Amino acid sequence: MFNLILFIIESEFQLEMGKITKWYGDKVVGKPSKGCEFCALGAKLVLFITGECSTNCFYCPISKERRLDVQFADEQLISNVEEAIHEAKQISALGVGITGGEPTLKLDRIIRYILSFKREFGEDFHCHLYTSNALSKDALQKLHQAGLDEIRFHPPLLILGKNMKESIQNAKDLDWDVGIEIPVIPNNEETLEEIITFASKVRLDFINLNEFEFTETNFHFLRERGFSVKDRSSAAVKGSETFALETLKKFRKSAVPLHYCSSSYKDKVQLRNRFIRRAKNYAKPFDEITEEGLIVRARINVKNSQSIPSIVQALKEDHNIDDQLIEVKKEDKTISTHWKYAEKLGKSLSRKFTKDIVSIEIIHQYPYDGGFITYLNPIIHNKNQDSEIG
Numbered sequence: 041m042f043n044l045i046l047f048i049i050e051s052e053f054q055l056e057m058g059k060i061t062k063w064y065g066d067k068v069v070g071k072p073s074k075g076c077e078f079c080a081l082g083a084k085l086v087l088f089i090t091g092e093c094s095t096n097c098f099y100c101p102i103s104k105e106r107r108l109d110v111q112f113a114d115e116q117l118i119s120n121v122e123e124a125i126h127e128a129k130q131i132s133a134l135g136v137g138i139t140g141g142e143p144t145l146k147l148d149r150i151i152r153y154i155l156s157f158k159r160e161f162g163e164d165f166h167c168h169l170y171t172s173n174a175l176s177k178d179a180l181q182k183l184h185q186a187g188l189d190e191i192r193f194h195p196p197l198l199i200l201g202k203n204m205k206e207s208i209q210n211a212k213d214l215d216w217d218v219g220i221e222i223p224v225i226p227n228n229e230e231t232l233e234e235i236i237t238f239a240s241k242v243r244l245d246f247i248n249l250n251e252f253e254f255t256e257t258n259f260h261f262l263r264e265r266g267f268s269v270k271d272r273s274s275a276a277v278k279g280s281e282t283f284a285l286e287t288l289k290k291f292r293k294s295a296v297p298l299h300y301c302s303s304s305y306k307d308k309v310q311l312r313n314r315f316i317r318r319a320k321n322y323a324k325p326f327d328e329i330t331e332e333g334l335i336v337r338a339r340i341n342v343k344n345s346q347s348i349p350s351i352v353q354a355l356k357e358d359h360n361i362d363d364q365l366i367e368v369k370k371e372d373k374t375i376s377t378h379w380k381y382a383e384k385l386g387k388s389l390s391r392k393f394t395k396d397i398v399s400i401e402i403i404h405q406y407p408y409d410g411g412f413i414t415y416l417n418p419i420i421h422n423k424n425q426d427s428e429i430g
């Protein structure tokens with residue numbers, strides 16, 4: 041919390057309109073939204089409330105598996121609000137960003153979630169919502185009454201039609217923060233200029249300009265239109281960042297704060313900070329946490345779960361490993377412990393349990409059950425056992 045206060049104080053003093061400022065590795069003109077401040081700390085739960093959407097943007101980043109009525113809290117598939125609250129606690133969340141698909145296709149669901157979050161974590165739990173819909177006055181009122189703190193409009197295909205303009209203006213009449221969030225598509229000067237001019241005229245609270253990105257789903261559509269990647273290590277579209285920074289420069293004197301959100305910032309700041317928060321709650325006594333918020337452990341993969349009790353006994357008796365430093369996952373046929381034991385176990389344990397142990401490895405893993413493994417150091421790998429599996 042101390043860091044948050046310090047950060048907010050810094051923001052107040054340094055982030056002026058008319059001037060491009062570096063902010064958490066990104067570039068801003070004026071003060072970013074409250075929702076962005078919490079995102080930067082990794083303190084926002086990302087709630088994907090439905091994958092359904094009736095719009096068909098060629099650049100849509102949503103994966104095929106998510107284009108259904110499914111819900112995710114961060115990376116976890118969920119089915120109810122209790123599971124979302126559990127995930128919020130896992131990252132010590134200070135707020136939630138509600139996204140989709142088109143979230144407002146499930147308006148009642150959004151309202152139920154917001155009310156539950158506020159009840160569980162208090163009124164200060166910051167809720168923001170993305171929408172591509174030109175919402176009616178009634179829908180806006182309902183969201184506002186539920187306690188939504190910030191609403192971000194995404195005009196589909198960046199077309200700011202009459203209904204969308206009206207809806208944004210109606211949103212502005214309510215006491216919450218209203219902004220626009222769009223991808224920065226290179227060579228789209230006129231459209232971007234129209235959006236910023238409108239936002240400035242109606243005194244929106246912010247515009248978020250996202251670096252345009254390739255995903256598995258939009259890859260072909262973007263290539264067809266002649267876009268290419270910025271460099272080999274990035275999914276960002278070439279030219280998007282340059283165009284975004286030129287836009288910041290050109291419109292720095294406008295009345296609306298601008299925030300350029302780069303794809304590297306999303307990974308290196310938002311995701312990293314969220315992982316660090318989660319890892320602190322998720323890590324077992326034997327896990328180490330990396331600077332990126334990944335957990336490091338030794339993992340013993342066994343051929344079948346019947347051998348687990350005798351291997352665990354050997355860990356305790358032959359290697360003096362404390363009970364607390366051992367975790368068994370029978371369903372995954374794994375035993376985990378501190379990584380520092382891996383080398384030693386590789387030599388002795390594999391000899392004693394030749395027929396039972398498939399491999400011993402040191403892994404770096406996203407901080408949740410079954411999390412993505414970013415690094416794997418195989419200490420031993422018994423190929424004969426491996427081939428017998430399944």
Ligand code: SF4
Pocket residue numbers: 093094095096097099100101102140141142172196
């Ligand atoms: S509005 Fe959003 S979710 Fe819907 S198609 Fe466009 S980018 Fe995808």
